[in-house]
Amino acid sequence: MYKILEAGKLAGNIYQMVVEAPRVAKHCLPGQFVIVKADEVGERIPLTICDYDREAGTITIVFMPIGASTEKFAQLQAGDSFRDFVGPLGCPSELCMEENLEETRKKKILFVAGGVGTAPIYPQMKWLHEHGVDADVIVGAKTKELVILEDKFKSVAGNGNVYITTDDGSYGRSGMVTKVIEDLVTKEGKTYDHCVAIGPMIMMKFCCLTTKKFNIPTVVSMNPIMVDGTGMCGACRVMVGDEVKFACVDGPEFDGHKIDFDAAMKRQAMYKTEEGRALLKLREGDTHHGGCGNCGGDK
Amino acid sequence: MADVLKKVPVREQDPKVRATNFDEVCLGYNKEEAMAEAERCLHCKNAKCVQGCPVSINIPDFIQQVKEGNFEEAYKVISQSSALPAICGRVCPQESQCEGKCIRGIKGEAVSIGKLERFVADWARENGIKPPASAAKNGHKVAVIGSGPSGLTCAGDLAKLGYDVTIFEALHEAGGVLVYGIPEFRLPKLDVVAKEVENVKSLGVKIETNVIIGKSVTIDELLDEEGFEAVFIGSGAGLPMFMGIPGETAKGVFSANEFLTRNNLMKAFREDYDTPIVHGKKVAVVGGGNVAMDAARTALRLGAEVHIIYRRSEAELPARAEEVHHAKEEGIIFDLLTNPKEILVDENDAVKGIRCIRMELGEPDASGRRRPVEVPGSEFDIDVDTVIMSLGTSPNPLISSTTIGLDTNRRKCIVADETTGQTSKDGVFAGGDAVTGAATVILAMGAGKAAAKGIDEFLKNRK
Ligand SMILES: Cc1cc2nc3c(=O)[nH]c(=O)nc-3n(C[C@H](O)[C@H](O)[C@H](O)COP(=O)(O)OP(=O)(O)OC[C@H]3O[C@@H](n4cnc5c(N)ncnc54)[C@H](O)[C@@H]3O)c2cc1C
Ligand SMILES: Cc1cc2nc3c(=O)[nH]c(=O)nc-3n(C[C@H](O)[C@H](O)[C@H](O)COP(=O)(O)OP(=O)(O)OC[C@H]3O[C@@H](n4cnc5c(N)ncnc54)[C@H](O)[C@@H]3O)c2cc1C
Ligand code: SF4
Ligand code: SF4
Numbered sequence: 119m120y121k122i123l124e125a126g127k128l129a130g131n132i133y134q135m136v137v138e139a140p141r142v143a144k145h146c147l148p149g150q151f152v153i154v155k156a157d158e159v160g161e162r163i164p165l166t167i168c169d170y171d172r173e174a175g176t177i178t179i180v181f182m183p184i185g186a187s188t189e190k191f192a193q194l195q196a197g198d199s200f201r202d203f204v205g206p207l208g209c210p211s212e213l214c215m216e217e218n219l220e221e222t223r224k225k226k227i228l229f230v231a232g233g234v235g236t237a238p239i240y241p242q243m244k245w246l247h248e249h250g251v252d253a254d255v256i257v258g259a260k261t262k263e264l265v266i267l268e269d270k271f272k273s274v275a276g277n278g279n280v281y282i283t284t285d286d287g288s289y290g291r292s293g294m295v296t297k298v299i300e301d302l303v304t305k306e307g308k309t310y311d312h313c314v315a316i317g318p319m320i321m322m323k324f325c326c327l328t329t330k331k332f333n334i335p336t337v338v339s340m341n342p343i344m345v346d347g348t349g350m351c352g353a354c355r356v357m358v359g360d361e362v363k364f365a366c367v368d369g370p371e372f373d374g375h376k377i378d379f380d381a382a383m384k385r386q387a388m389y390k391t392e393e394g395r396a397l398l399k400l401r402e403g404d405t406h407h408g409g410c411g412n413c414g415g416d417k
Numbered sequence: 418m419a420d421v422l423k424k425v426p427v428r429e430q431d432p433k434v435r436a437t438n439f440d441e442v443c444l445g446y447n448k449e450e451a452m453a454e455a456e457r458c459l460h461c462k463n464a465k466c467v468q469g470c471p472v473s474i475n476i477p478d479f480i481q482q483v484k485e486g487n488f489e490e491a492y493k494v495i496s497q498s499s500a501l502p503a504i505c506g507r508v509c510p511q512e513s514q515c516e517g518k519c520i521r522g523i524k525g526e527a528v529s530i531g532k533l534e535r536f537v538a539d540w541a542r543e544n545g546i547k548p549p550a551s552a553a554k555n556g557h558k559v560a561v562i563g564s565g566p567s568g569l570t571c572a573g574d575l576a577k578l579g580y581d582v583t584i585f586e587a588l589h590e591a592g593g594v595l596v597y598g599i600p601e602f603r604l605p606k607l608d609v610v611a612k613e614v615e616n617v618k619s620l621g622v623k624i625e626t627n628v629i630i631g632k633s634v635t636i637d638e639l640l641d642e643e644g645f646e647a648v649f650i651g652s653g654a655g656l657p658m659f660m661g662i663p664g665e666t667a668k669g670v671f672s673a674n675e676f677l678t679r680n681n682l683m684k685a686f687r688e689d690y691d692t693p694i695v696h697g698k699k700v701a702v703v704g705g706g707n708v709a710m711d712a713a714r715t716a717l718r719l720g721a722e723v724h725i726i727y728r729r730s731e732a733e734l735p736a737r738a739e740e741v742h743h744a745k746e747e748g749i750i751f752d753l754l755t756n757p758k759e760i761l762v763d764e765n766d767a768v769k770g771i772r773c774i775r776m777e778l779g780e781p782d783a784s785g786r787r788r789p790v791e792v793p794g795s796e797f798d799i800d801v802d803t804v805i806m807s808l809g810t811s812p813n814p815l816i817s818s819t820t821i822g823l824d825t826n827r828r829k830c831i832v833a834d835e836t837t838g839q840t841s842k843d844g845v846f847a848g849g850d851a852v853t854g855a856a857t858v859i860l861a862m863g864a865g866k867a868a869a870k871g872i873d874e875f876l877k878n879r880k
């Protein structure tokens with residue numbers, strides 16, 4: 119059993135938990151994920167590692183309840199436990215590896231965070247900051263109440279900038295993250311050598327279309343359906359260029375300009391029924407950010 | 418008087434009934450049936466059957482005990498050679514192993530060695546007979562990676578010799594393929610697999626689930642930091658292959674591993690479990706091994722019409738004969754000498770059919786089997802909504818890529834000595850599918866046994 123030490127809401131419908139998992143905390147690096155199972159009958163649900171404390175042996179996860187399993191997680195309180203919590207899975211972000219540090223230091227890096235994808239960006243920026251690399255970050259949310267982790271980003275941006283934007287203009291800049299990328303590059307004289315975009319698939323897709331115009335290499339974190347997370351089932355396969363890759367062992371981060379997002383979004387919706395889609399939209403209410411690619415919420 | 422040339426028939430669930438449930442197909446012998454079948458054994462001096470068994474169970478001896486009604490004695494005889502008899506009795510390919518060599522088989526049907534072994538193991542379990550206790554603890558720590566048949570056997574044998582053994586398992590449940598691959602209707606999970614795992618634990622073996630060696634902790638750390646003096650790798654061959662034909666990433670295409678894992682490990686067939694599974698209406702399963710049969714019969718039980726698509730003929734089907742027989746009885750359709758060319762998809766990228774081509778058998782290939790060749794112009798389509806790929810698996814690189822000095826071969830299998838399990842790295846041993854590539858339960862057990870001996874000798878010599 120893996121004890122939940124802290125549980126609470128970050129904003130709107132976004133939950134954060136700190137979980138005791140010493141083996142994971144000892145080895146994880148930014149970019150990796152865990153698989154979490156609530157109880158005997160629960161599904162195995164992949165969640166990105168959003169922070170870790172090696173001394174305390176804890177992992178922070180951030181999630182949005184969108185279906186039966188994540189909703190079950192949301193019911194859990196501090197003091198409760200997850201039955202299973204396995205990781206770290208997947209490859210660490212290439213930016214956050216000691217062996218690449220020299221290369222990384224030469225780069226001008228832009229992070230683009232969308233919705234619940236905001237949380238996984240934080241450990242990457244934190245790691246880079248601790249290793250003397252400062253980056254810019256664009257944080258996008260639907261509306262003011264859903265902007266998360268602003269202070270934390272400011273604390274690790276160093277000399278980099280934190281650009282907040284809301285779709286409805288209620289806070290920070292106004293418009294989607296893609297608009298901010300355009301503005302920064304075309305109007306504000308910014309140049310970047312590397313971009314990391316994490317968020318709903320639809321957001322990553324459009325980010326990639328934008329960065330491609332400006333020739334900025336872009337890494338995205340794919341979140342396909344998974345079962346085991348160890349390379350055993352193939353459920354997580356994604357097309358990268360003309361190669362089939364397993365996101366759980368070869369990823370989850372891939373060259374965004376090579377991803378077939380349309381196919382990935384269709385695949386991700388495999389278990390989605392008409393009824394389920396309606397429920398999803400209803401439940402998410404105003405946190406609905408699109409991204410599942412099937413419910414039409416982003417249209 | 419029963420016909421001595423024929424096996425005492427074993428009771429099975431009616432095919433029509435069992436096609437709709439996940440309960441065990443074969444009901445096994447009762448006492449009387451087992452004793453009657455034991456009568457058929459000729460107690461050969463130079464018993465050929467023993468040579469056919471990879472762990473050399475003393476078959477004539479245990480059958481003699483069954484004949485006399487001494488089931489506990491029979492269990493002791495089997496236990497000397499096998500740690501998981503309830504499982505092997507159920508899943509060994511007996512027709513090509515013990516029973517394939519049985520003298521009775523020359524003029525009639527072989528003695529039903531597998532069913533007798535199963536009977537003895539089930540009887541022992543139902544009567545609370547435990548395997549013999551272990552030796553006094555010797556204080557030396559050994560780590561075992563993977564809780565499949567090779568890992569469980571190696572751990573059990575080492576514990577019996579007094580070692581302090583911990584098994585590390587990546588999944589949340591112990592058992593390897595026995596829990597995630599082989600379905601409930603062939604191998605009951607709670608009554609058989611979990612009990613065998615309990616037996617291993619009762620020898621003092623600790624099992625830590627949710628630990629992925631190479632990710633959560635490395636082999637070098639186990640040796641250098643956690644105080645383990647030797648490591649056994651029994652991590653299996655779980656990486657599924659795909660064909661590389663168009664349409665393979667479409668919605669509705671699964672690897673057999675995904676389909677079976679959802680159903681077996683995650684229990685998707687039960688309403689009270691959360692994991693979903695696709696209930697296809699018409700399913701094509703590509704392949705002809707045990708895995709393909711299991712996937713096909715699982716899909717059938719979830720309500721589908723199921724086609725097995727296999728490129729060779731019936732004689733070459735690698736699955737156990739009993740499974741092929743059961744599959745046919747249940748109504749699985751066999752499209753033999755047929756090979757897929759493309760998976761057809763609709764506008765939502767969901768499967769709507771599979772395009773196949775007819776094959777014919779040509780010259781024998783390296784494996785000695787006649788090589789299938791395409792019949793030009795014979796393409797045809799089958800309407801299906803689900804395709805399950807069951808083309809075989811290979812070892813996962815998670816461990817080999819994170820362990821310095823561990824050699825693998827061209828097929829990504831770990832290189833290990835057959836008699837001791839010793840790998841290229843000092844103190845590290847390996848066996849089972851991780852070394853041989855996908856094989857059988859009993860071979861994996863045999864390798865676990867050999868490695869336990871290898872590890873014992875290695876540590877004794879070092880002391
Ligand atoms: C590597 C990885 C990292 C992830 N990190 C996070 C994270 O940090 N925080 C977070 O909130 N979520 C994250 N996700 C997504 C999360 O795993 C899904 O939201 C979760 O599986 C949904 O499960 P559920 O039972 O609640 O919903 P379900 O009832 O299973 O699903 C609801 C609907 O969402 C669809 N769906 C299934 N899987 C996914 C998926 N992976 N992404 C989106 N939709 C899906 C299904 O088709 C279904 O109809 C991550 C996924 C991956 C693969
Ligand atoms: C569907 C199916 C049906 C089969 N039917 C039969 C049959 O009827 N008869 C027969 O004899 N054989 C059958 N087989 C083959 C047989 O099951 C295997 O040969 C046997 O299980 C191999 O045993 P193993 O111990 O080597 O590995 P496995 O049983 O594969 O166990 C390996 C274990 O190691 C774990 N693991 C892997 N990597 C790591 C890691 N890095 N860290 C920690 N743990 C790890 C895995 O999760 C797994 O639990 C079948 C196989 C399948 C898939
Ligand atoms: S272990 Fe397998 S091969 Fe050996 S006797 Fe039993 S069924 Fe036959
Ligand atoms: S070969 Fe057949 S008849 Fe002879 S001992 Fe073995 S099981 Fe009995």
Ligand code: FES
Pocket residue numbers: 343344345346347348349350351352353354355364365366367
């Ligand atoms: S989740 Fe099963 S192979 Fe990636």
